[in-house]
Amino acid sequence: MSTESALLPALDLTGTFAFGLNGALTAVRAARLDVVGVLALGMITALGGGVIRDVLIGAIPPATFQDWRYFVLAAGGALIAFALSRRLDRLGMPITVLDAVGLSVFSVIGASKALSFGLQIGPALALGVITGVGGGTIRDTLVRQLPSVLVSDLYAIPALVAAAITVGTVETGVYGLPAALGAAAVCFVIRMLGVYFGLQAPRPPRTGNDHDSPDS
Amino acid sequence: MSTESALLPALDLTGTFAFGLNGALTAVRAARLDVVGVLALGMITALGGGVIRDVLIGAIPPATFQDWRYFVLAAGGALIAFALSRRLDRLGMPITVLDAVGLSVFSVIGASKALSFGLQIGPALALGVITGVGGGTIRDTLVRQLPSVLVSDLYAIPALVAAAITVGTVETGVYGLPAALGAAAVCFVIRMLGVYFGLQAPRPPRTGNDHDSPDS
Amino acid sequence: MSTESALLPALDLTGTFAFGLNGALTAVRAARLDVVGVLALGMITALGGGVIRDVLIGAIPPATFQDWRYFVLAAGGALIAFALSRRLDRLGMPITVLDAVGLSVFSVIGASKALSFGLQIGPALALGVITGVGGGTIRDTLVRQLPSVLVSDLYAIPALVAAAITVGTVETGVYGLPAALGAAAVCFVIRMLGVYFGLQAPRPPRTGNDHDSPDS
Numbered sequence: 001m002s003t004e005s006a007l008l009p010a011l012d013l014t015g016t017f018a019f020g021l022n023g024a025l026t027a028v029r030a031a032r033l034d035v036v037g038v039l040a041l042g043m044i045t046a047l048g049g050g051v052i053r054d055v056l057i058g059a060i061p062p063a064t065f066q067d068w069r070y071f072v073l074a075a076g077g078a079l080i081a082f083a084l085s086r087r088l089d090r091l092g093m094p095i096t097v098l099d100a101v102g103l104s105v106f107s108v109i110g111a112s113k114a115l116s117f118g119l120q121i122g123p124a125l126a127l128g129v130i131t132g133v134g135g136g137t138i139r140d141t142l143v144r145q146l147p148s149v150l151v152s153d154l155y156a157i158p159a160l161v162a163a164a165i166t167v168g169t170v171e172t173g174v175y176g177l178p179a180a181l182g183a184a185a186v187c188f189v190i191r192m193l194g195v196y197f198g199l200q201a202p203r204p205p206r207t208g209n210d211h212d213s214p215d216s
Numbered sequence: 217m218s219t220e221s222a223l224l225p226a227l228d229l230t231g232t233f234a235f236g237l238n239g240a241l242t243a244v245r246a247a248r249l250d251v252v253g254v255l256a257l258g259m260i261t262a263l264g265g266g267v268i269r270d271v272l273i274g275a276i277p278p279a280t281f282q283d284w285r286y287f288v289l290a291a292g293g294a295l296i297a298f299a300l301s302r303r304l305d306r307l308g309m310p311i312t313v314l315d316a317v318g319l320s321v322f323s324v325i326g327a328s329k330a331l332s333f334g335l336q337i338g339p340a341l342a343l344g345v346i347t348g349v350g351g352g353t354i355r356d357t358l359v360r361q362l363p364s365v366l367v368s369d370l371y372a373i374p375a376l377v378a379a380a381i382t383v384g385t386v387e388t389g390v391y392g393l394p395a396a397l398g399a400a401a402v403c404f405v406i407r408m409l410g411v412y413f414g415l416q417a418p419r420p421p422r423t424g425n426d427h428d429s430p431d432s
Numbered sequence: 433m434s435t436e437s438a439l440l441p442a443l444d445l446t447g448t449f450a451f452g453l454n455g456a457l458t459a460v461r462a463a464r465l466d467v468v469g470v471l472a473l474g475m476i477t478a479l480g481g482g483v484i485r486d487v488l489i490g491a492i493p494p495a496t497f498q499d500w501r502y503f504v505l506a507a508g509g510a511l512i513a514f515a516l517s518r519r520l521d522r523l524g525m526p527i528t529v530l531d532a533v534g535l536s537v538f539s540v541i542g543a544s545k546a547l548s549f550g551l552q553i554g555p556a557l558a559l560g561v562i563t564g565v566g567g568g569t570i571r572d573t574l575v576r577q578l579p580s581v582l583v584s585d586l587y588a589i590p591a592l593v594a595a596a597i598t599v600g601t602v603e604t605g606v607y608g609l610p611a612a613l614g615a616a617a618v619c620f621v622i623r624m625l626g627v628y629f630g631l632q633a634p635r636p637p638r639t640g641n642d643h644d645s646p647d648s
Contacts, residue, residue, distance in 0.1 A: 146359070157252060
């Protein structure tokens with residue numbers, strides 16, 4: 001358990017840093033925000049998923065507000081990304097890779113933290129996915145993009161796989177650094193394969209609905 | 217009280233199923249999402265209002281995370297809607313009717329649960345409305361529509377009426393299955409009459425402001 | 433301390449009223465909503481920041497749901513703004529000024545309330561900013577504008593300054609009505625100077641990224 005105790009924050013901080021970089025690059029690309037806007041979007045992306053998780057499991061105040069390292073890594077990642085963005089010809093690939101890192105790590109941490117707060121297996125899976133996709137969903141909503149969780153090739157599914165591996169290894173008593181890294185790696189690989197090959201889940205057919213006009 | 221105890225989850229689950237169907241059909245129509253996106257939007261719509269309610273009244277973890285039936289009905293509704301969507305020529309009317317069902321039921325449940333957690337009458341009314349409109353507001357925001365609560369004919373008002381009937385019957389000791397169903401039915405009828413007749417609350421006049429350009 | 437105890441609600445209610453007016457005027461201008469939509473957006477803007485703050489510090493149910501004056505001032509402000517909007521040739525300046533008032537007051541209250549709930553200095557600063565910008569961010573998201581906190585000249589920075597003055601005066605034992613009003617005034621002045629002179633934080637250069645196309 002002591003290994004797990006030390007592991008949780010380290011992985012969590014890694015995901016925080018990745019999402020800080022990611023959110024900031026998104027801010028540069030999607031909306032050409034100034035440095036304060038870049039910092040704000042980076043921090044919201046990095047800290048949003050964990051805050052939602054902690055509110056839902058009753059870990060109040062959220063870990064983010066009790067450990068200054070979260071703020072430093074989120075803000076530091078955002079500022080580094082802001083500085084680097086002028087050197088990058090293309091922001092798309094770094095944004096995608098960093099998002100996949102945050103998604104993978106946060107799904108593992110979210111599921112294991114939910115279990116450690118006494119939630120059952122099903123809710124822990126849900127909390128893993130919510131933690132993984134939460135920050136990015138807020139990020140996309142704020143810059144007025146359709147959220148990745150709704151539209152991206154294999155986004156929620158790898159998060160669910162990572163959460164399932166985490167729950168499985170915790171329940172069988174083999175959870176630890178290797179298991180957590182393995183679960184995150186599986187999520188990362190599935191996500192990146194989905195991006196690379198443009199894999200999509202089935203879509204509804206176009207017939208029939210095309211006559212339908214929005215009534216809102 | 218034992219009747220009420222059994223009633224609350226049953227009505228809550230009915231609203232969850234209706235909103236799961238609704239959110240999924242919205243996903244098909246508004247954004248042509250794949251099956252994972254449809255499932256995600258259905259579940260967010262179905263579970264969002266109740267989660268917000270439970271966070272605000274301190275019912276942590278939310279009921280959604282303690283009772284697997286919420287997840288099953290939300291996900292099942294979303295998948296059924298995905299499968300059925302190819303058979304529907306028009307999605308507008310099912311979306312509107314299902315949304316009205318969820319709105320009605322959740323407004324009643326939200327108000328009564330708030331009272332059972334010790335909130336006063338005013339806050340219980342507010343919680344009823346928030347529970348009723350919460351999931352749909354998140355749904356609309358994620359697919360970048362103006363939320364129904366802001367723009368639709370008679371949307372928040374029937375929710376408030378249902379919450380008021382609920383609070384009134386709880387306070388006078390006659391709350392139970394008939395009262396809850398009656399309150400929900402009144403909300404549903406007002407909402408559907410509003411849709412059918414295109415009823416609108418007063419709007420601001422157009423004079424004067426047309427010279428005004430956004431400054432943000 | 434008794435002064436502070438009486439002061440907190442009074443300032444909080446002032447900010448609530450200002451944001452109620454602001455949100456309602458935004459609803460009139462941005463989306464020509466009907467009176468219910470105007471009321472809803474006014475109340476969400478006025479009450480959103482405080483509700484987020486209270487959820488994050490564990491003050492459940494939020495103060496908003498325990499003190500009817502918040503609802504009355506938020507709703508009253510929204511209705512007054514709706515009535516006045518037909519008399520205003522231009523809504524931009526009142527919207528900006530009222531938003532600055534709410535931002536200033538809520539940043540001070542958020543920081544001091546966080547400290548009174550036992551949070552450390554860093555988290556209290558964050559909570560101040562979150563309380564100040566929270567309602568407006570929800571407001572902008574719902575009417576599909578880029579949030580002020582991401583795009584506006586000097587928005588998060590004055591909020592942070594107000595929170596810092598608040599934390600500094602609380603920690604040195606000189607917090608009270610004059611300190612709170614002073615902190616809010618400094619925030620208000622910085623914000624309005626930023627608007628007046630169009631001050632901007634540094635933006636990323638345009639070179640390099642222009643070749644980049646969104647991949648989402």
